[in-house]
Amino acid sequence: MPKVKVDGVEIDVPNGATVLQACELAGKEIPRFCYHERLSIAGNCRMCLVEVKPGPPKPQASCALPATEGQEIRTDSEMVKKAREGVMEFLLINHPLDCPICDQGGECDLQDQSVAYGRGASRYDENKRAVTEKYMGPLIKTQMTRCIHCTRCVRFSEEIAGVDEIGALYRGENMQITTYLEHAAKHEMSANVIDLCPVGALTSRPYAFEARPWELKKTLGIDVSDATGANIRIDARGREVLRVLPRNNDDVNEEWISDKARYMVDGLTKRRLDKPFLRRDGKLVAVSWNEAFAAIATLNPGNSIAAVAGDMVDCETMFAAKKLVGALGSTLIEGRQTEMDYATGNLAAVNFNSTFSGIETADAILIAGSNVRWEAPLLNVRLRKAVKRGAKVFLVGPEWETTFGGQFLGEDLSVLGNLPQNVVDALSNAKRPAVILGGAALGRGGLEAGLALAGQFNLVRDLEDGTKWNGFNVLHMAASRMGGLMLGYAQKGGIADLVAAKPKVLIALGADEVDFTQFAGSMIVYIGHHGDKGAHAADVILPASAYTEKAGTYVNTEGRVQWADKGVFAPGDAREDWTILRALADAFGVSVGFDSFDQLRNAMIAEVPALGSEGLADYGSVLPNGGGSAAGQIAYPIKDFYMTNPIARASAVMQRCSAELLHGEDLAEAAE
Amino acid sequence: MADRYIEPDSPELRARWGNFIWTAENAEKAKDVVSRYPEGRQRSAVMPLLDLAQRQVGAELNTQGWLPIPVMEYIAAYLDMPVIRVVEVASFYTMYNIAPIGRFHVQVCGTTPCMLRGSDDLLETCKSRGMKKGHISDDGMWSFTEVECMGNCASAPMVQINDDNYEDLTSDRLNAVLDALVRGETPKAGTQDPARHTVEPVGEPTNLAAMTTSNHDYRSEW
Numbered sequence: 001m002p003k004v005k006v007d008g009v010e011i012d013v014p015n016g017a018t019v020l021q022a023c024e025l026a027g028k029e030i031p032r033f034c035y036h037e038r039l040s041i042a043g044n045c046r047m048c049l050v051e052v053k054p055g056p057p058k059p060q061a062s063c064a065l066p067a068t069e070g071q072e073i074r075t076d077s078e079m080v081k082k083a084r085e086g087v088m089e090f091l092l093i094n095h096p097l098d099c100p101i102c103d104q105g106g107e108c109d110l111q112d113q114s115v116a117y118g119r120g121a122s123r124y125d126e127n128k129r130a131v132t133e134k135y136m137g138p139l140i141k142t143q144m145t146r147c148i149h150c151t152r153c154v155r156f157s158e159e160i161a162g163v164d165e166i167g168a169l170y171r172g173e174n175m176q177i178t179t180y181l182e183h184a185a186k187h188e189m190s191a192n193v194i195d196l197c198p199v200g201a202l203t204s205r206p207y208a209f210e211a212r213p214w215e216l217k218k219t220l221g222i223d224v225s226d227a228t229g230a231n232i233r234i235d236a237r238g239r240e241v242l243r244v245l246p247r248n249n250d251d252v253n254e255e256w257i258s259d260k261a262r263y264m265v266d267g268l269t270k271r272r273l274d275k276p277f278l279r280r281d282g283k284l285v286a287v288s289w290n291e292a293f294a295a296i297a298t299l300n301p302g303n304s305i306a307a308v309a310g311d312m313v314d315c316e317t318m319f320a321a322k323k324l325v326g327a328l329g330s331t332l333i334e335g336r337q338t339e340m341d342y343a344t345g346n347l348a349a350v351n352f353n354s355t356f357s358g359i360e361t362a363d364a365i366l367i368a369g370s371n372v373r374w375e376a377p378l379l380n381v382r383l384r385k386a387v388k389r390g391a392k393v394f395l396v397g398p399e400w401e402t403t404f405g406g407q408f409l410g411e412d413l414s415v416l417g418n419l420p421q422n423v424v425d426a427l428s429n430a431k432r433p434a435v436i437l438g439g440a441a442l443g444r445g446g447l448e449a450g451l452a453l454a455g456q457f458n459l460v461r462d463l464e465d466g467t468k469w470n471g472f473n474v475l476h477m478a479a480s481r482m483g484g485l486m487l488g489y490a491q492k493g494g495i496a497d498l499v500a501a502k503p504k505v506l507i508a509l510g511a512d513e514v515d516f517t518q519f520a521g522s523m524i525v526y527i528g529h530h531g532d533k534g535a536h537a538a539d540v541i542l543p544a545s546a547y548t549e550k551a552g553t554y555v556n557t558e559g560r561v562q563w564a565d566k567g568v569f570a571p572g573d574a575r576e577d578w579t580i581l582r583a584l585a586d587a588f589g590v591s592v593g594f595d596s597f598d599q600l601r602n603a604m605i606a607e608v609p610a611l612g613s614e615g616l617a618d619y620g621s622v623l624p625n626g627g628g629s630a631a632g633q634i635a636y637p638i639k640d641f642y643m644t645n646p647i648a649r650a651s652a653v654m655q656r657c658s659a660e661l662l663h664g665e666d667l668a669e670a671a672e
Numbered sequence: 673m674a675d676r677y678i679e680p681d682s683p684e685l686r687a688r689w690g691n692f693i694w695t696a697e698n699a700e701k702a703k704d705v706v707s708r709y710p711e712g713r714q715r716s717a718v719m720p721l722l723d724l725a726q727r728q729v730g731a732e733l734n735t736q737g738w739l740p741i742p743v744m745e746y747i748a749a750y751l752d753m754p755v756i757r758v759v760e761v762a763s764f765y766t767m768y769n770i771a772p773i774g775r776f777h778v779q780v781c782g783t784t785p786c787m788l789r790g791s792d793d794l795l796e797t798c799k800s801r802g803m804k805k806g807h808i809s810d811d812g813m814w815s816f817t818e819v820e821c822m823g824n825c826a827s828a829p830m831v832q833i834n835d836d837n838y839e840d841l842t843s844d845r846l847n848a849v850l851d852a853l854v855r856g857e858t859p860k861a862g863t864q865d866p867a868r869h870t871v872e873p874v875g876e877p878t879n880l881a882a883m884t885t886s887n888h889d890y891r892s893e894w
Contacts, residue, residue, distance in 0.1 A: 167759065
């Protein structure tokens with residue numbers, strides 16, 4: 001623990017800290033452009049200059065200088081002030097003065113820091129450099145004349161994303177950031193470079209010229225595009241969500257989100273269900289709420305009712321539906337829309353027990369039946385970190401392009417019962433072995449085979465340093481999955497049990513992936529927000545709210561309980577889901593025991609106390625014994641990363657990504 | 673070196689260079705270069721291999737050689753590294769030509785010592801022979817660039833043509849060198865001053881003259 005003096009105040013800094021980190025520990029703000037906590041140190045912007053003694057009598061770049069015992073650091077001297085002014089003046093020499101038409105305006109590091117540390121006016125009266133336009137795909141808009149060559153985007157794509165596609169060509173003043181031959185950036189995390197860019201060189205293409213940051217109402221939300229539960233900030237103006245940005249949460253998403261989470265929000269204004277509909281003579285007809293409920297009141301389902309929950313619904317909605325179905329005397333509720341029927345008696349057996357930050361420390365990982373890049377891009381980033389630390393990764397399933405190497409063992413589930421010797425050795429010699437089962441490996445005995453591996457390799461263990469390690473993980477794809485399982489949205493036989501019961505009424509809570517032909521004899525009441533597959537099959541449509549339009553509790557695949565707030569109001573006549581379910585109770589003439597959202601939430605917490613506290617729910621660490629044999633060709637459920645949910649399918653941006661990035665269609669750019 | 677741009681990717685370029693592979697001789701050399709680096713660090717060999725590829729292209733075209741995009745992709749694949757990293761290196765160093773080049777690449781140094789010793793005359797001479805900065809002459813013979821210091825200040829002014837330096841030039845001496853190149857001869861590299869062998873003083877030493885005979889201590893005279 002070296003002791004250093006920052007502006008005369010002595011502090012202890014951790015070993016290996018840099019001078020910049022020491023200054024931050026002392027509460028001093030150091031301006032910077034190229035330095036970023038999660039990227040390697042480049043030291044090329046020179047903005048973080050400080051005066052350090054002992055050392056040469058000149059300012060030094062604090063981001064790349066290790067803090068050592070006895071250093072005297074000054075961040076407030078005349079030399080430092082002059083140095084910062086000088087660097088800022090040089091940076092601004094070639095930076096265009098186009099802030100009024102720049103989308104970064106108002107949240108621009110260069111703007112802020114030139115106000116705080118610049119000298120106020122330039123002495124440069126030559127021509128500025130101009131850089132030709134670059135194409136980086138449908139998500140990233142470039143204006144490379146504004147680039148200050150910090151290389152954060154280059155380091156992000158190389159280090160975090162693991163796809164070397166952005167680089168710096170030429171040298172000196174002529175340096176240009178570009179993708180190879182201006183191909184589109186093809187990575188499911190690519191848009192994070194927009195957040196990283198300290199200036200307006202890389203901005204968001206779908207959000208271009210939409211709004212200024214100070215016009216936006218910021219709401220804290222949870223992403224529902226996959227089961228990682230990334231923490232997001234919903235930026236809305238009026239009733240429209242204009243963009244979604246990541247929030248820092250080291251346990252979940254660090255500070256990244258996937259492109260789908262970021263850009264599917266334009267789908268929130270398209271194909272929306274904004275009126276109730278009734279099917280009359282085979283056609284859906286728009287009606288008023290009163291007519292809709294009057295029609296429902298005549299159904300008289302008795303206890304012949306069932307509910308199926310979609311992938312994006314919150315716990316409150318599922319709980320309200322459970323209460324409604326329960327009040328009518330039925331227990332038929334299910335959240336696994338496709339034919340999955342794994343046992344859910346012990347939730348530890350279907351949970352991501354290692355946690356995302358924990359999986360980084362694993363040293364041998366077996367992944368079965370998961371295309372992690374598409375099913376959980378944020379987890380892929382963690383796996384890459386694990387491999388960088390020396391973890392060995394083995395994969396079972398059809399080959400996909402990993403960003404971390406790894407050895408593919410075969411495409412059949414039977415590999416799980418018959419692992420090659422080198423995998424067995426790696427897992428048995430590992431200190432922190434882990435198994436990750438994806439959705440494609442849960443059925444056909446896969447989960448049991450995985451649990452058998454958990455026993456064989458002793459995945460649940462006490463480590464030498466006294467901490468506990470649970471290396472058994474199931475990676476879900478639906479944001480509602482773990483919450484649904486905690487609320488009992490699981491039948492023994494999966495959705496087949498609902499089909500067999502032939503319910504008179506089926507309530508579909510935003511369920512769009514169900515094969516509704518199985519429920520041909522049922523009245524399907526669809527409560528959801530998008531006119532997608534579920535609405536097409538419905539007999540009654542009750543328009544509800546999307547994830548940005550209601551407060552809710554979500555549980556991610558780690559079993560982490562998180563709360564989201566309501567960002568905007570739902571469009572048209574759409575209502576929050578729980579109010580619809582409450583009104584349905586009246587239409588059916590039963591009581592569900594809550595009249596307000598708070599009562600509903602309290603009732604839910606009373607029934608499932610774990611949903612009442614933010615953070616990891618405790619499922620225990622005892623895993624059931626597995627066994628049996630798994631067999632069957634693995635097929636990943638996601639065929640198109642950009643089209644996995646109704647919001648994304650409605651989104652023009654996601655459609656374009658799918659067409660251009662996945663299906664290689666050449667979309668002509670309109671002349672600008 | 674200003675305005676250096678990568679030759680754009682085009683179907684013609686792909687058709688011409690898409691099937692680039694090492695010649696048998698260069699394949700041996702490339703293998704040898706890669707073997708100089710530790711296992712797994714083979715991408716360190718990117719610079720020598722780019723040079724080798726440029727020379728092979730040059731031999732094929734009878735020019736100094738350059739690096740078309742498909743050739744850079746070939747190197748990237750050969751070293752199992754991302755193409756963008758190869759292009760970064762090739763576009764950074766001016767030693768690599770990233771656009772087509774003439775038979776001889778005439779690089780005239782225009783930095784202060786050469787300028788004081790008459791590099792303006794050399795630039796004029798080149799122009800009068802039909803060379804234009806940053807362009808290939810019409811006959812495909814010459815590419816002409818003005819460059820910054822090449823480190824031959826003691827025998828300024830100088831010109832670098834392909835792999836050789838020609839020093840102590842005047843307009844006439846440069847013309848003689850260029851004429852010889854046109855005739856297909858290989859003029860002697862280095863100083864073109866008949867009175868000099870290398871960069872020794874012209875005439876008597878004017879500095880530190882007392883040191884030519886013994887280790888004279890000048891310190892007391894400062």
